[in-house]
Amino acid sequence: MIDDFAENGLLATAIDGFVAREPQKRMANKVTEAINAQHSLVVEAGTGTGKTFAYLVPALRSDKKVIISTGSKNLQEQLYSKDLPIIKKALDYTGKISLLKGRANYLCLERMYHQYAAAGDLDKSLRTDLVRVKNWSIKTKDGDISKCTTVTEDNPIWPILTSTNDNCLGSDCEHYNDCYVVKARKRALNADIVVVNHHLFLADVVVKDTGFGELIPKANVMIFDEAHQLPDLACHYFGEQLTSRQLFDLAKEINLAYRTEVKDMSQLQQCADKLQKCTQDLRILISQQNNKGNLRYLFNQSSIKQELFYLFDALDFCKEVLLLAIGRSTTLDNCYDRVNQYQQLLKKLTETHVPGYSYWYESTYSSFLFALTPLSVTEKFEELLTQREGSWIFTSATLSVDNQLDYFTKRLGLTNAESLILESPFDYINQTILCVPRYLPSPNERGNAEKLVDILLPVIEANNGRCFFLCTSYAMMNALAEKFRLLTKLPVLVQGETSKTKLLEQFIESGNALLIATSSFWEGIDVRGDTLSCVIIDKLPFTSPDDPLMKARMEDCQMQGGDAFNEVQLPEAVITLKQGVGRLIRHHNDRGAIIICDNRLVMRPYGATFINSLPPSPRTRDVNKVIDFLLSNNEPDNLENK
Template identity: 45%
Template sequence: MTDLSSIFGEAGPLSVAIPGFRPRAQQLEMAQCVARTIAENGVLVAEAGTGTGKTFAYLVPALLSGAKIIVSTGTKTLQDQLFLRDLPTVRDALKLPVSTALLKGRANYVCHYHLDRAQVDGRFASREEVAHVRTIARFARQTSSGDKSECVAVPEDSAAWSAVTSTRDNCLGQDCPHYKACFVLSARRAAMDADVVVVNHHLFFADVMLRDDGVGELLPACNAVIFDEAHQLPETASLFFGESVSTSQLIELARDTRDEALTAAKDFAPLPEAARAMEKAARDLRLAFREDSARLTIAQAEQSPDFRKALDGLGERLDALRLSIESQAERSEGLANCARRTQGLSACLALWREPEAGELVRWIEVFSQSCAMNATPLEIAGIFARQMQGHPRAWIFTSATLAVGHDFGHYCGELGLGRAATGLWGSPFDYGVQALLYAPQGMPDPNSLGYNEAVSDAAYPVIRAAGGRAFVLCTSLRAMRRVHELLAERYSRDGFESPLLLQGEGSRSELLERFRLLGNATLVASQSFWEGVDVPGEALSVVVIDKLPFAPPDDPVLAARIEHMRRAGRNPFMEYQLPRAVISMKQGAGRLIRSETDRGVLMICDPRLISRQYGKRVWRSLPPMRRTRERNEAVAFFQGVTGTVAFDG
């Protein structure tokens, strides 16, 4: 095995090739664990604090192993950073002849078949969308990858993209006339040939499910899988190990069926009629709910007098469409594909027409224009453990937030990682000097009516002392909007000139860019900014968190899992709700100190951090900052005053 200490040492290839590289004991220790895990086809769960350099800690031993590696990330941002920056940096520093590939989901690649259809008979809402399709057509003739991120002339959110890309449902596969020129297949072939493939968690699990369905393996067989941002895996896996059918899918199926019938079955009028009837039934199901946005249990859905009638009507119309389209499926590849989609969606919808769903939680998510019927497993540990069996390979799970204190039991239990080795490497940052944790005194109960006002009043003096430069992270959208409103009134009244930004006023990337450029802004945000956000330097010097981030107990999946655990004689709060809140809190707190020169105050307003016994578990899981309950000490932090009294809770 290669001597990793020389590679990560002061005179090693990383120090020579990378400006500013500094040896870190934590990084070397983690790299040695990763190397051992790959060599032994083991399982490693590794928490590495901010600044540890965990990316290099797994990339170096992975590349040196000579094994075929899949690296999966939670976000496309990290996926691109790994492929475009980190992988080439390590490969070049080590002078290794390693080939790499970036593999995305099919919605990221232009589809020749759907592009042709969009140009011939596409229906678009504006001339701008028509122009976008023409631009994409020119791009498709010139590109070798078909990756839409390279077509910068068309905005990523243009409606044209959905018309010219494929989905798993509407891809014709080998029946497609453009099969040999398919950009998706080309990307997959490149991945098959590469030594290291970078994907994201959604794509990884999509492949697992595709392989289960016997459609074929999307991702190449590999010797090691490395999950970065692994704290997101339980949530992502739950989505993919369940079932879902949305009214949007059904409406798209109806439209595709009508389009195919116009070209391949003009003489069979019952088919487009059946498609129109099913589309109307799908819209009627959405209209059964008055809410614009909601997550409902099946019992809550049944309270709508129109729900069961609409669901049964949709099932009948979908069955009628299935029979009609099956009679015509042999007339074209497109109709055959629509028939397969109809059969799959019909089987999925049948789950909702049964009185019992076994180990699945049935729930509905209502959106402004559609709704989705979901069936999510109560537990995924057994399913995920089975997916890890088979071909011997190493499995590595890493993130800055996996443990509760020093305990990985919650995370390993959720994913069924019974035989995993674990490692925890703290941040090299000097939190005692760089940061202060402030838990204000006199805060009311978080469920009281005036709590948002108390948060605003407590946070304002600290934000003002910092000259803005703050994130205010709320646990609900309602609280976010109210705290923003209160701060806006206070800023205006006092003439405090810190630009006040609100989540939703632009995309996340746009808001972050504005926040960085302004240098003295206050951003009030919710879940979207709790993780995966990096603002090093003075632009972010205060992070305010309004409440301990417990998931809402009326969430359909959470409520069902709590009841399931209670029936088994377990304590759902201590085993499930609290560990998840701790990990979320660590993510939110991690926004503050991003480099060895950052300084700032982390302010947690929730009095339960101090008053409740379980608050100590949250307290002890946070970075080892100096701690105070005195407002004057938090304000003085920005005046360069030191010697804050420690608070041990």
């Protein structure tokens, strides 16, 4: 393995610009040991370590079946289309490699033909898109909707033409032999390396009720990149959810089957219309509440109780009618199973007294979601590791808190895993400066956006833009955008005004932009070079204690005699901050400033936990020193830690 990563090794010979890195070698050796010994390994590999190659080389060398799971579909595509081909060529690897996505990424032929049979139900633009998809379906080999050039991925036609675990007919479907999901699974079964994402992996673990439901084949080696996302995602997937979309889709399916297959049963339309109306009435009522909250409080309201009673009644009516149609249509048979499933799930959701779970809801103008989420997935994950013997490898640039991996390993029950922390090879002492400016407003002070603009505009203009301003809320993001657009001629780009991809393209093309964003821009963004040389964060990213899941986790921690702030809130905020700060230095030639606009970082005892978890940048409280650093190539060694 050392030969592969040496200065004159196989990778250096095969890959232009390859640089031998000691941390990368160490990680690759540890991954090899874990694979050979069939044990678990947790590795925090700082930015620039080269962790992707450090696990890919041992994976391809192992001659074992390997599943690699990434944090998102974009990273999954990058791994499959860019990184794996490089290593495959370098190692002269002859095994098969497969990409497997969730079923919502593949065209469902059954649903497409069903929609064609009742195309009058769609509006004109959707009918046009349906024809485009139909024309594409004749040419496509894998049915991957991202490859359809005539209809964009976010087009509303796709949810209508892709299947879910709920509505998939499985082997009863007349198009089963031509099914793109089935074909994708067969390719994965025959492959040696299969690339998936965390959402698909966890959904697949949960779905184990039927052979068709499971998409991911068994493997000897499981590798999770961006593993810091796993604990929270696992909580959601090991919980249960019911959405207005599921209920609306069920009503549409019943109606569609009546119009195309069982035309002599008008009761089908009656029960479908009743279910749609009850779901709509409940949605309208819930949209008047907070957009996120506790189900216990919601379900105690008399008006909500009344609408829930009507919804239960509508599901009962559907069940009675569908019982009469059993055997006449595979679609209606599937609908009957779903009615039973939704009834049981709704009953479970209304029994909000069961300990160990958070009961919560989310609501928008057009939808609602009811959820119960386990507060711990330790037992579930331990059970999973026991059932699927082999090597389990978890890696990310942001797993540790205060140089300890305990927070991550305890949440997933990885008590016997070997662990390793590899520091970034980047020279943060000379490449960066960290500033917590003086005279900051308190985080929730009225008019703080205006004060932040006054303090930071000179820095941003001196740097000629080239700046990410990462916010912890949409309200702050919008307030800052409004103020900056009034005061600067620099391009001000704001998340939500166009797609994430286009926003990044505009940022890079302009070369002097200020990009103001929240949530999804804190991680997974890779802008190298001079285009980005300043990252500003509006405040420490603590999750609100009013968030239902966070509140439930804190209460559960306190009930067990723990310290909710230090054991739950603080570690979550540290990992999120590390992600945000990590947007700045992506290459050994990058250089720039990190500005965190929160006095608590230097005035509260817990500030030290944040500082100790971040790269070792020189620190100052003087924004003028930040400007001097950005305008010069001088090394900031002489900056005082003021």
